[in-house]
Amino acid sequence: MINHLITQTNWQTHLSQAITSVDELLSLVQLDRSQLGVIVPDNFGLRVPRGFVSKMQVGQADDPLLLQVLPTLQEQIPVSGYIQDPLNENEHNPIKGLLHKYESRVLLTITGACAIHCRYCFRQHFDYGANLPTSKEQEAIMNYVAQCPDVNEVILSGGDPLSISNRRLFAWLDCLEAIEQLTTIRLHTRLPLVIPERIDEALLARLEASRCQIVMVIHCNHANEIDAHTARFLQALKVAGVTLLNQTVLLAGINDTLATQVELSQRLFAAGVLPYYLHVLDKVAGAAHFDCPEQQAIDLYWQMLAKLPGYLVPKLVRELPDRPFKTPINIYKAV
Numbered sequence: 037m038i039n040h041l042i043t044q045t046n047w048q049t050h051l052s053q054a055i056t057s058v059d060e061l062l063s064l065v066q067l068d069r070s071q072l073g074v075i076v077p078d079n080f081g082l083r084v085p086r087g088f089v090s091k092m093q094v095g096q097a098d099d100p101l102l103l104q105v106l107p108t109l110q111e112q113i114p115v116s117g118y119i120q121d122p123l124n125e126n127e128h129n130p131i132k133g134l135l136h137k138y139e140s141r142v143l144l145t146i147t148g149a150c151a152i153h154c155r156y157c158f159r160q161h162f163d164y165g166a167n168l169p170t171s172k173e174q175e176a177i178m179n180y181v182a183q184c185p186d187v188n189e190v191i192l193s194g195g196d197p198l199s200i201s202n203r204r205l206f207a208w209l210d211c212l213e214a215i216e217q218l219t220t221i222r223l224h225t226r227l228p229l230v231i232p233e234r235i236d237e238a239l240l241a242r243l244e245a246s247r248c249q250i251v252m253v254i255h256c257n258h259a260n261e262i263d264a265h266t267a268r269f270l271q272a273l274k275v276a277g278v279t280l281l282n283q284t285v286l287l288a289g290i291n292d293t294l295a296t297q298v299e300l301s302q303r304l305f306a307a308g309v310l311p312y313y314l315h316v317l318d319k320v321a322g323a324a325h326f327d328c329p330e331q332q333a334i335d336l337y338w339q340m341l342a343k344l345p346g347y348l349v350p351k352l353v354r355e356l357p358d359r360p361f362k363t364p365i366n367i368y369k370a371v
């Protein structure tokens with residue numbers, strides 16, 4: 037591990053100093069381009085914070101954290117069935133920045149920015165430019181939510197909602213808390229794992245003071261993403277009353293073994309986080325090499341059920357376009 041990368045700087049500095057050069061990344065993990073078939077993509081280029089790199093193993097071409105961020109030639113091989121908008125999100129976009137697909141909750145894409153670029157991301161081709169709400173549209177979003185009495189929860193997503201400043205984030209929270217019927221605000225974020233310093237004192241105090249229940253769904257794919265430093269920030273969120281859940285994407289060659297999934301669930305629990313979803317991959321163009329056959333996912337899931345207590349087994353699901361809920365994978369079916 038390369039711990040010398042971790043400094044006492046604030047989170048904005050960590051964000052601005054993220055590595056965007058493949059050569060710099062490979063030099064830090066002491067690997068050679070020729071070992072990996074790396075590319076420099078035109079869009080959705082490499083982005084990885086130095087703290088996340090510090091959790092990678094030096095000299096390991098198959099490091100599970102490295103494989104999540106390194107652009108490789110495999111992305112450029114077209115595979116039938118893997119498309120730009122696998123969830124057909126553009127169809128559920130009544131107002132810029134708002135997705136309304138589920139009955140009791142809406143999702144807001146409040147930023148297109150992420151601290152890290154995950155190579156399997158289903159929104160890697162999403163047109164954020166066309167979907168980011170202006171302040172006028174923010175008002176329209178609030179009116180829309182207020183007029184949907186069945187909606188009691190708003191999900192802040194992106195991009196990564198914690199990549200915006202506290203000032204902007206708190207402004208969203210203020211507006212949402214003013215909508216009477218809302219009971220819950222949920223944040224979907226990878227920041228606590230990739231720049232744990234994002235969980236600063238001001239954010240903790242604001243979340244603790246919210247009149248709504250705050251749920252944070254982190255997105256951790258491998259136990260190595262949670263070291264002692266990261267776990268301290270997750271524990272601080274728990275102390276502030278935040279409900280912490282995790283969603284994982286099942287990724288070939290990264291977390292598709294029993295040992296990896298068991299260690300992940302146990303590490304999450306030790307840090308105060310409960311496993312929530314284990315997603316099979318959304319079939320997005322450029323990510324086919326991360327996909328696991330469904331039968332392999334089912335076999336793995338049966339092993340997890342046998343090995344882990346029920347509260348540490350996430351739900352195995354697939355997101356299907358036009359289904360108003362995550363679809364449980366039928367583990368009794370022979371595929």
Ligand code: SF4
Binds near residue numbers: 153158195226
């Ligand atoms: S942090 Fe989330 S939204 Fe951003 S690239 Fe990774 S998976 Fe996609």
